[in-house]
Amino acid sequence: KVTGAADGQGLPGVNVTVPGTSNGAITDTKGNYTLSLSAGAKSVLFTFIGYEPQTITIGDKTVINVSLAATTKGLGEVVVVGYGVQTRRDVTGTIASVKGSDIKNIPVPDAAQAIQGRVSGVDIVRSDGAPGSTPSIRIRGTGTINNADPLIIIDGIPAGGLSDVNPNDIASMEILKDASSSAIYGTRAANGVVIITTKKGNYGEKLKTSVNLYRGVSNTVRYIPLLTAPELAMLKQERYTNDGVPVDAIWKDAYYSTQRTDWQRALLRSGDITNADVSLRGGNSSSNYLVSAGYYKENGIITNSYFQRYSVRINSEHKLGKRFKVGENMQLTYKKSSGPDTYSSQTGLIFSALRFNPAIPVHNPDGSYGSSKASNELGDINNPVYTAETTDTWIKNYRMLASVYGELEITDGLTLRGNFGFDGSMANQYSFAPKVLDQTRARDHAELFNRNETNNNQLSEVFLTYNKVFSQVHHITLTGGYSQQTFNGSWFRGDRWGYNDEALDQRVLSNGNDIHDATGNYYASNAIASGFVRGFYGYKDKYLLTVTFRADGSSRFAPDQRWGYFPAFSAGWRISDETFFKDNVKAISNLKITGGWGQLGNQNVADFQYLAPIDKDRRYNFGENPYTGVWNSRLANPDITWEKAEMTNISLEAGFLNNRLNTTITWFNKKTRDMLVPAPEMDLHGTSAIPDRNLGQLNNKGWELEASYQGGNDRFHYNISANASFIKNEVTKLYDPTSYIGSTPYGRQGQEISRTYVGQPLASYYGWKTDGIYQNDAQIKSDPNIKNDPNKDNIKPGDVIFVDTNGDGIINEKDRVNLGSPNPKMVYGIQASAGYKGFDLSLSFAGVSGVKLYNADKMQGMDPNYPYNMYADALNRWHGEGTSNSVPRMTLGNANQNNRVSDRFVENGNYFALKNASLGYTIPAKVWGRSGISDIHVYVAAQNLFILTKYSGLTPQLGYSTSTDGANGTRDGNRQRGVDVAAYPQARTFTFGATLNF
Amino acid sequence: CKSVLDVKPKGNYTTGNYWRNQSDAVDGVTGIYNVLLEEDYTGFNEFVFDNCSDDQVRGGDHDYDAAIEDYSYDASTYSVKVGWRWKYETINRANNVLIYVPKITDIDPAIKNRCLGEAHFFRAFAYWRLLLIYGEAPMVTEDDVVKSNYNKPKVSADQLRAQIETDLLAAADQLPESYGDGDKGRVSKGTAWGLLCKLYMNWEKLDKAIEVGNKVITNANYKLAPRYADNFSVATGNNSEMLLAVQTVDGSGYSDFITYHAPRNWNGWSFFYPTKGLVDEFEAGDPRKNICIMQPGDQVNIGTGIATYNAAASWTGYHYKKFCAWKPSGGLDYSLKTPLMRSADIYLLVAEAKIRLNGPGAGDAEIKAIRQRASATLPAVTNAGMKELMHERRVELCGENERQQDLLRWDKAKLVDIVALNAKPKLAYDGSVVTRGGAPRKFTRPKNYFFPMPQTEIDRSKGTLIQNPNY
Incomplete structure (x- = not known):
């Protein structure tokens, strides 16, 4: 029997193995086990996650009862690192771990959403709340003006696409935040690395079945008061x-x-969420397996917006003889979604x-x-x-993500592993736009387009690991290998215009009258080749050193700019293991200081910018016959290469009260250089894109604080943890000191809201300052702001007073200044959970502070120049002296441009939200008698139950505004953030559910 | 590892492996024509600038167009800035043709000449639009393209004119005189001569305008269409008179030009409303009035049937009928070509130059040709002076983006007082004043001869690009 040291209760699920043999067993629900021993077996090893492993010499014993001690939180845990695992004790980098159980049954399709507020240094930015919309993950600030998404590794394959993974399949998520831990991924690691490890079966484990079911409803959190x-x-x-x-x-x-x-209430409805998944896992002495299947469906709060996913996972591993293992991980997904x-x-x-x-x-x-x-x-x-x-549009995605690996133990401590991964996906997009003649934006014919895209990427890698402890004090781990990955794809698209019959079941390409378009091309061809090596040395587990080096080649760049070299190191000192400390400082149960430095790369930029492509333009006719024109869509930059990031960090972790209270404090400084930035050139090259140049520099530095406390006894236990990150983001170099990076203009008037300048955070708001409303003519006549302004005669009482920031007595473009930053100064979260008898409660809060939002929708909604309805706040307009000092008069005259981009629409964007709350009860096994059910957990949960904020828009949870109005018509990414364009708001969701274990 | 990384773009050419043969050259030239479809260029925005004139009122819901109409625009006004890049895109595409096509050997020499002529013409056309809107502008040469040198100061109006002249002379030399049916819509010698004539008028080189204008009006390839209405009809839009028209075809390469003109209740966006002043300018019995203008009570064939035009469809009670066409199946017929330059314009410019050089009566022949084509019953004009010439241009070319430029040219030549003209309100069909907010229209001389260059361009140039005076 195996029991827990703390409470003496039986521990189910403990791995019992005989080292050096394939012999093993798992304890049952009461902690009992039986094991038949072969001759020559000398000892038995007991291992269980969260507990210190124990080895017992067999001798002549026939009954071995052990009591396992719980590991002081985290220290005995194994964390997944690139190309291997490490015990938490030995980690010298900064790696955050989220267990699958922490995010289980949170009603979201994407694990990134579920970790919001749970990890210090990680900001989850969800731009809109449309079903299935994927959030952006920002690790230690936004590391570049370009693609700042981290590398996502799923079971060893750099694959991305978190929304394909059923969060209930996840065993753990590791977030590699610092240079030392992520440097082994070289050119793709500058924005951090997220490693997803899915659940697996255990050797010698009896078949276990687990079913998760939940269902919920969602509603909009608020409405905007309108006229x-x-x-x-x-x-x-x-x-x-x-x-x-x-x-x-x-x-x-x-x-x-x-x-x-009331058009808001006419448009927005109640949405719903349904999830059902089942997993089977188990194993015998030579094989283990996990098979799971899931279904998730979310209907959004706007008609015809939805996301659904079917997923299947098969993970298994097999021992062939004593020294060779083979295994596979496979994930099959089908998704269908539609979003307005x-x-x-x-x-x-x-x-x-x-x-x-x-x-x-x-x-x-x-x-x-x-x-x-x-x-x-x-x-x-x-x-x-x-x-x-x-609306009749959808996109279907099919994906297979699979890997096969083999691992050979060459000699004791030396293993060779080969890993072959395949990530194949297909997307099928459909959009039918009906003929419409009775709306203002008419279409005199129906249009259908269908687009198919296939992608496949193949990974081959092989690496050696040598792990040995010499003389019981020198612990060495060496890892080195080669990896290559190729990405290929193609797409085609057909459009037909004109449908004689628009019946739902006749909306296929073949029924359209005219072939309007039939196009296709290759898509995303590129390759990466790399060599990497990592060495770890630990002396008595007290002095720790990790050194990493990776050489990476990328086909994205010109042949002489392809290779990059990325070194990193980190070191740690466990002070609490020193005798002088142990003997003198009793209150502190664990004290460790770590620090590191390294260089990373970011190759996540457009392919082939070193060449100037010729693209096809639309059709043009001569003699009524169509011809296709071409144009030079981009100029070339032969020198283009990676962006580089250099990071330094120092952490201090301390445990108190026998490690019931754990705290960590980390300082980091991340400098991005060679950041690809647009040259600030006039449009004299026309509309061809100017290739970016490796000129920019950006700095993110800050602090991460974490604290957690676990308390209680075997009847009542609770955990509270909190984390906060303080990050200062500053652009330190662009093309030259006065140049800036613009953003896509907003709305009908093409108003420029965000600009990135040297010395400021990314994407700061840029516009005019205001100082109330002119109340009378005398005030206008005497206002020094406009004393030299040629436009003075056109300004009337009731117009906005703009501040002449440059002191020339004229209000014009030169008076624009920085109006605030959309990057939060602090991102924080609090998690609390408690259990009493069968009841469990968990709460997860997330918040941001020190952030400004730009209410662009309100800027338009308060502007009487538009022929539309307005915000109810327009009733507070100036209509005579003393009637208002905040909302200008109603006029079509735009001489004073009252509604230009100004601080009138910059709002405090701080919020504190209860992201997830769940209350459950476990109906114990005995209730179910011999039905085979071991337990049932039932619960009610809510998401976004409350959001405390002063922000006046639909939601303060804003991200990046994708606008198709602008001249560029493309996603602006990090160039614009926190600008409210009335995107699909995140909803409030209530769910109830049950988990059944057999 | 070398082989793994040896990935080359597939499915796209690059400047390094394109420009090999005749079809590459022809497609490259088609790319220049493509720009004509852009809404922010000749698909719509260039026509917004004529809202300054007394002929039309801005409609639609782009309130910033009001700033153009009442001269309150500034360097950030949308309409002022959006066309800039398309003019330079034209110049850039033309420059590429002029750099690469001369090196192509696998090409019929006649096609090669035509391609180079087309590139020269459209580069000139883009500079011409820059000249009219901004007065001065930077010039980008083939050499700048090769060296990626795009940070250039503006050059004077005369330098722009000289470049336009050089390009048009080259175009006139290289382009064919006319085309077979399969190439209708390409620019010809006549197109180049026509624009050259307009350039010389702008340049006050009246002698040269007459000389080059005569090459158009004496050449049978460019003779006036038999009927005025032929120019604004789907079936006959491409006729000898049509020196330059955007070749839109319904469902296949079209611009929204007619969407912007058609009434809103009849599938359009209703952006341009003719004024009473323009409508009253038509003489009694001039058939051009009913061809050009929709008036209250008009029975209009909107494709699916005959409908009655109602004054409520427009702030002035009028629309331009000449820029509307509907399909029998419903919806607008985008095969109606957008006229950018007609021989009739050149006839009247030659007449103007002759009158201004030689006095009243000198242009009678050209004016007569225009009036007789409009209607045999229109009374003959003899001894016509500038008054008669101005009348004829206003009605013949209404809505075709010529009026404000005519007024500016005449004001500079002291033939009209544009300040006084602008002080007069624009009127609706019932005589009421059409004002949609803002200050009364006030033209400031010389400030409003030109628009300011886009503020974003000034900002990005870091001092290289100097804003126009008075802005």
């Missing part, structure tokens, strides 16, 4: 009257002063709901959809309910 139809008509009339212009007749028409529709556009300020759905005229009905009496066609005064938006209900 009602009578209020809107009143303000429109006031606008014309202020301008001395006859009021457009439509605003005196009673029809348009009658409130009919909520970023565009032409057609974005939530934008449309916030702007569409409230006097227009969802449906006219004749059943047709209400529309804004009656007048230009109503704007050019289509009925958002019409758009949502007629």
Whole structure:
């Protein structure tokens, strides 16, 4: 029997093995085990996660009862590192670990969402709440203006695509934050590394079945107060009257002063979430296996937005003889999703709901959809309910991620491992746009497009590991090998226009009248080849040293710029193991100091920028016959190469109260150089892209604090942990000291909101400062801000006072200044869990502080120049001296540009949210008698239960705004963050569920 | 490992392996024409600048277009900045053709000449639009492209004009005089001469304008279409008179030019409304009025049937009918070509130059040709002076983006007072004043002869690009 040292209770699931043989057993639910021994067996090894391993010499004993001591938190744990594992005690880098059990059954499809607030130094940025939208992971700040996503390794394959992994399949997530631990991934490690290890079976384990079921509902957290139809008509009339212009007749028409529709409530509905997954695992003495299957479906809070996933996983490992193991990990996924556009300020759905005229009905009496066609005064938006209900688009993804490995123990301590991975995926995208003549944005024919894309990447790697302890004090681990990975893909797309029959079951390409487009090409061809080596030396587990080196070649760059070399080292000193410490400092049970330095690379930039591609343009006709033009879509930069990051960090970890209380404090400094930045050139090259140049430098430095406490006894136990990260992000070099990196302009007027300047954080807001509202003519006449302004005569009482920051007495572009940073100064989280008898409670809070958001949607929603509905705040407008000092007058005259980008729309973006809360009860096995069920856990849970914030928009949880309005029409990534474009908001979700174990 | 990393782009050419043969050259030239479809260029935005004129009112819902109309624009105004890059894109595509096509040997010499002529023409056309809008602008040569040198100061208007002249002379030399049916829509010698004539008028070189304009109007390849309406009809848009038109084809390479013009309730976006002043300019019995203008009560064939035009469709009660066409199956017919330059324009420029050089009556022949083509019953004009010439240009070319440029040219020549003209309000069909907010229109001389260069360009140039005076 195996028992826990703390409470004397039997421990189920403990691995009992005879070293050097394939003999083994697993303890049952009461901690009992039996083991038949072969002759010559000398000792038995007891291992169990979370407990100190113990070896007992057999001698002539027939009954061996052991009592295992729980490891002081984390120290005995094994953590997964690149190309191997390490015990937590020996780690000299900074690696955060999240156990699968911590994120189990959180109702999200993507594990990254589930770890928000749980790991210091990691900021999870979710740009929108559309079902299946994937968050961005930012480790130790945003490391580059370009792609700053970390490398994601799934069971040894650099693969990405976290949303393909059922979070309930995850055994652990390791986040490699510092240079020393991530340097073994060289050119892909500059933004950190996330290693996902999925669950596996155990040798000698009886078949176990586990079923997870949950279901939930979701709703929008809030609505924006908007004008009602009578209020809107009143303000429109006031606008014309202020301008001395006859009021457009439509605003005196009673029809348009009658409130009919609250478009937010018409568009947003209640969504739902369903999850069901089952896993089987077990093994005998020579094989183990895990088979799991999952189904996840989320219907979003906008009609026709959804995400569903079917996933299957098969992991197994087999011993062939004493020294050779083979194994495989395989993941099959099918996903289907549909999400509306909520970023565009032409057609974005939530934008449309916030702007569409409230006097227009969802449906006219004749059943047709209400529309804004009656007048230009109503704007050019289509009925958002019409758009949502007629949306017929989806994307299907199929993916197989598989690896096969073999491991040969050459001699004691020396193993050779070969790893072959295949990641194949297919995406099929479909979009049918019906013919529409009764909306303002009409389409005189239906359009269908279908796009197929296939990708495959292949990984081959082989490496040797030598692990030995000499003279019981010198611990050496050496790892070295070669790895190569190739990426290939292709796509094709067909478009047909004109459908005589638009019935749902006739919407296929073949039924379209005209082939509008049929295109295809190769996609994403590139390759990486690398050699790597890592050495670890530990003396008495007290003095620790890790040295890493990787050489990486990437096909993305010109032949003479391809290879990069990335060294790193780190060292640790366990002070608490020193005699002088042990003898004198009793209060501190663990004290370890570690530090490291290293260089990393980022090759995650567009392929082949060293060449100038010729691309096809659209069709043009001569003699009514179509021809296809070409253009030079990008200029060339033959010198382009990796971005490099250099990181230094120092950590101090301390345990108190016999390691019930653990704390860690880390300081880090990460310098990015050779950052690819756009040259600040005029558009004299036309629309061809200018290749970026390796000129920029960026610095992220800060502190990470972690503390956790576990308390209680065997009846009542609880854990509280908290973490906080303070990060200062600063661009230290661009093309030259005064140049900047712009961002995609927002909205119809192409307003530039974010700029990145040297000496400032990435993507700071850039615009004018304001100082209230002009109340009367005398104030305008005497205002020094505009004393030399040629526009002075056009400024009227009720206009905004802009601040003349450069002191020339003229308000113009030169007065724009930094208006704040979207990068939080502090990201923090608190987790608490408690168990009492069968009850369990867990809470996870996440928050950010020191962050500013730019409410671009409000900037448009308060601007009377647009022909749309406005925010209710417009009622607080200036309409006579003393009536308002914050909201300008209603006017179409734009001489003062009252609604230009200014501090009026910069808001405090701090929030503190209860991201996940769950209360459960475990119905013990005895209730179920002999049904075979070992236990059932039932629970209720909520996500985003509350969000404390002063921010006035739909949600303060904003990320990167993808706009298709701008001249570039592409994702802006890190160039713009925290700008509220009324993207799909994150919902509040309530779920109930059950886990059944057999 | 070398072999693993030896990945080359597939499926795309690069400048290193393109420009090998005739089809590469022809596709490269088609790329230059492609730009004409852009909304921010001749697909729409270039026409916004004529909202300054007394002929039309800005409609639509781009409130920033109001800033153009009432001269309150600044260097950040959307319409002022968006066309800039497309003009330089044209120049860039043309420069590439001029760099690489001369080296191609696997090509019919006639096609090679045509390609080079087309590139010269469109480079000139882009500089011409830069000249009209901004007055001065940077010049990018083939050598700059080879050296990736794109940080250039602006050059004077005369330097721009000299470059345009050089390019147009080369184009006129290299381009064919006319095309077979399969190549309709390409620029010809006549197109180059026509633009050269417009350049000389802008340059106050009236002699040269007459000389080169005569090459157009005396050449049967460029004769006026039999009927005025032929120029604005899907079936006959590509005729001898059409020196340059954007070759849009419904469903296959089209621009939104007519969407911007058509009434909103009839599938358009309603951006341009003719004024009462323009409509009243038509003489009684001039058939061009009904061809050009939609008026309240008009019965209009909107494809799926006949509908009645209602004054509520427009702030002025009018739309440009000449830029609308519908399909019988519903929706706009995008096969209606966008006219950018017609021989009729050149006739009237030659007449203007003759009148200004030799006095009233000198341009009677050209004016007569235009009026007789419009209608045999229009009374003959004799001894026509600038007044008659101005009238004829206004009605013949209404909506075709010529009016404001005419007024600017005449103001500079002291033939009209553009400040006084702009002080007059624009009127709707019922005589009411059309104002949609903002200050009353006030033209400031010489500031408003040109628009400011985009602020973003000034910023990025770091002092290389100097803003126009008065901005």
